[in-house]
Amino acid sequence: MDSDAFAGFYQRSAPALRAYLARASGNPALADDLMQESYLRFLCASHPEGGEVNYRRYLYRIATNLLRDHWRRPRAACIEDVPERLLAARDGLSRIDSQAILDPALARMRPRERQLLWLAHAEGYSHREISEITGLNAAGIRLLLFRARRKIARLLRKQIDADRRKA
Amino acid sequence: MTFRTCPYEKELTQALKSGHWPKGCGPELRAHVDACGNCSDLVLVTQTFQDAQSESERAALCGSPSLLWWRAQLRRRNAATERVSRPITIAQTFAWVVTVFVGVVFVASQYRHGLQWASWWSELVPPRALHLLLPTLPIGSGQGDTNLLLLISGCGVLALLSALVVYLASEKS
Numbered sequence: 001m002d003s004d005a006f007a008g009f010y011q012r013s014a015p016a017l018r019a020y021l022a023r024a025s026g027n028p029a030l031a032d033d034l035m036q037e038s039y040l041r042f043l044c045a046s047h048p049e050g051g052e053v054n055y056r057r058y059l060y061r062i063a064t065n066l067l068r069d070h071w072r073r074p075r076a077a078c079i080e081d082v083p084e085r086l087l088a089a090r091d092g093l094s095r096i097d098s099q100a101i102l103d104p105a106l107a108r109m110r111p112r113e114r115q116l117l118w119l120a121h122a123e124g125y126s127h128r129e130i131s132e133i134t135g136l137n138a139a140g141i142r143l144l145l146f147r148a149r150r151k152i153a154r155l156l157r158k159q160i161d162a163d164r165r166k167a
Numbered sequence: 168m169t170f171r172t173c174p175y176e177k178e179l180t181q182a183l184k185s186g187h188w189p190k191g192c193g194p195e196l197r198a199h200v201d202a203c204g205n206c207s208d209l210v211l212v213t214q215t216f217q218d219a220q221s222e223s224e225r226a227a228l229c230g231s232p233s234l235l236w237w238r239a240q241l242r243r244r245n246a247a248t249e250r251v252s253r254p255i256t257i258a259q260t261f262a263w264v265v266t267v268f269v270g271v272v273f274v275a276s277q278y279r280h281g282l283q284w285a286s287w288w289s290e291l292v293p294p295r296a297l298h299l300l301l302p303t304l305p306i307g308s309g310q311g312d313t314n315l316l317l318l319i320s321g322c323g324v325l326a327l328l329s330a331l332v333v334y335l336a337s338e339k340s
């Protein structure tokens with residue numbers, strides 16, 4: 001991949017990758033760091049064959065491994081120790097309705113659940129593709145996703161009801 | 168919590184992924200989603216995540232690709248340099264270990280044989296010749312000459328080794 005081809009690939013893939021990392025980690029600053037590191041490792045490694053679809057999946061695999069390394073570090077650095085209000089304050093994105101109800105719900109999910117939900121429902125990856133990205137068993141992913149979806153749907157409905165009551 | 172798959176799930180997932188939900192779907196599927204808990208969860212979660220993703224992507228400020236490209240080139244070059252210099256470092260370490268080992272073996276063997284080569288050396292280099300090199304040395308003091316000769320040759324070897332160490336250290340830095 002030459003410099004121009006990379007620039008095009010970066011423009012097309014970076015916003016989605018950054019969104020994935022920010023939602024899965026719950027920390028926009030960390031997402032920026034991990035995104036840069038993901039692209040650096042992607043450029044330094046030998047790329048898979050099969051064009052941009054495979055490049056993208058490979059990039060997500062690198063990012064997922066970096067996220068996993070981050071979560072394996074001592075608990076003090078874990079995102080689950082950060083209060084929810086700090087996450088909201090640090091996120092500079094505009095607060096539209098979907099995000100306003102999604103952020104509190106995501107904050108109550110486990111990191112692994114956030115990751116799987118984002119890959120399946122925002123990125124639209126199949127169970128097999130998620131399995132390739134995360135290294136988890138495809139059958140296990142099906143069950144984990146089913147549980148995570150049910151859990152977040154309940155939280156989202158609660159959040160929507162609370163917002164309606166406030167309004 | 169029971170895990171069961173709905174027969175409409177695949178079709179609904181495809182419709183959500185391609186953006187055909189709800190207008191591009193038939194009344195049967197829409198009626199099913201209203202009645203099925205799993206499918207209504209799927210619609211709610213997927214639509215919320217897709218909205219959040221498109222908003223995040225619009226608002227994302229990503230850095231310059233050329234800067235990343237340059238950093239990757241630098242990292243690749245550093246890795247290549249490290250890869251190339253690794254055998255040299257290993258060879259240097261090996262050479263040092265061999266030198267020290269040979270030195271230790273030599274000293275040990277000479278110690279065991281009572282430094283016989285020193286007498287051979289003192290025969291080879293007559294005290295007069297030594298006196299020419301070092302005028303302060305008294306002529307004819309047999310054992311003293313040998314000891315001094317040993318000391319001088321030891322200092323010479325030490326100086327050579329020190330110079331080599333300094334050279335290698337400066338080359339590495």
